[in-house]
């Protein structure tokens with residue numbers, strides 16, 4: 305289980321996480337929703353130790369990873385896979401080398417076995433015959449799917465997805481949703497996804513949590529969350545511009 | 558007056574801070590260098606980039622510098638009939654000073670800047686973060702090969718620059734200015750010692766360390782998108798070049 309306890313994080317005086325508490329159950333798909341700039345990516349990066357909180361704890365199976373040294377943190381990270389919002393592919397390597405990278409680093413598999421896994425993972429995300437291409441030759445959505453394949457290459461116990469379906473056409477997006485659900489079923493991995501897509505959120509999630517003003521204001525099963533009467537949440541899932549969440553930057557334009 | 562002291566003080570603090578961070582990166586790189594496995598493929602790739610790909614510019618630079626040195630020396634020495642010393646002047650100038658310094662400056666412009674740009678881009682596009690999430694230390698993966706390449710390849714390039722510089726000097730001195738070939742070579746061999754060449758190479762290894770370390774440092778700690786990458790690249794070249802000049806003075810004072 306992953307638990308965040310009273311996590312605070314500011315950047316240059318701007319408070320992004322403000323005493324955030326969250327429990328993520330093992331072997332479930334937890335989807336985090338919240339508005340753009342609300343700190344979702346920052347939250348995800350706390351879970352894998354990329355950002356250290358100003359205050360608070362991030363517990364992975366009971367171990368506070370904010371206090372670990374590099375070596376112990378790396379031992380924990382070997383069980384993690386992460387898809388970045390902008391894919392973060394290594395642009396000096398081909399697509400195939402990108403997906404093979406974690407396998408080369410952390411397994412003793414033979415070249416042929418690795419090639420086979422890479423091919424499989426790419427097919428799973430709907431990509432064929434791209435292994436030899438460079439990331440710069442791909443579209444944004446294709447890059448994202450390569451990032452997905454790379455994140456899942458080692459069949460990690462915990463997979464973090466930063467907006468896995470944003471920027472994909474509805475058909476591909478649905479296929480990716482299914483891939484996440486299927487992968488989770490097969491590997492029993494703990495999945496944490498960030499999403500803006502309300503429909504797909506409620507389709508794939510075992511648990512939903514909404515971040516607002518640096519805190520988790522609602523969390524629970526999809527049905528419980530849907531039924532909750534927190535105004536900000538209702539506004540969010542009903543896609544309304546009016547409500548407690550003010551659209552400052554839209555109004556300013 | 559107080560404003561002035563404040564500005565100077567702040568500048569000084571920034572300098573100390575940055576110097577500390579550079580040293581930190583250097584020590585971290587040393588530690589990771591000693592921790593196996595060493596990524597030979599990445600090291601060779603960087604050696605190719607720093608060394609092989611710089612060959613042409615270094616050869617051009619060396620040949621013409623040697624030639625121009627011969628020209629200038631000739632005009633001075635002719636006044637008191639010492640044309641025979643042109644060869645040794647060119648050889649000393651190249652091996653002790655111009656070979657190492659000019660080569661390092663060329664490579665700073667070519668490879669030091671590219672290191673900053675590459676690592677800077679990787680930083681702002683989260684590729685460095687991605688390495689961390691895959692339990693790979695980016696210092697080991699990115700910085701160590703570049704520093705090794707810098708320290709190993711600069712002496713090699715410098716030897717080549719020295720060599721073609723001496724040839725350039727000979728072509729101008731003997732071919733163009735018609736200095737007696739026998740005297741030219743004999744004086745050169747008589748006056749230039751192995752130590753001159755050797756110390757020049759040590760210098761160039763130090764410069765190789767400086768340019769790769771500064772390039773990596775500026776890239777590694779880039780922030781602020783494409784603009785930040787641009788700034789990091791410029792700063793890498795400026796800081797590395799100035800550091801090379803300053804350390805050249807001290808190294809020379811200590812050696813010769």
Ligand SMILES: Nc1ncnc2c1ncn2[C@@H]1O[C@H](COP(=O)(O)OP(=O)(O)OP(=O)(O)O)[C@@H](O)[C@H]1O
Pocket residue numbers: 315316320338339340341342343344345346347389
């Ligand atoms: N490294 C950083 N330095 C400074 N500020 C940052 C940094 N990372 C994030 N922020 C700030 O934290 C806030 C939250 O950013 P975050 O990327 O978590 O938003 P998000 O919820 O993922 O938004 P989106 O849905 O648009 O991706 C933003 O205001 C951003 O400016």
Ligand SMILES: [Mg+2]
Pocket residue numbers: 344345346389466
């Ligand atoms: Mg985000």
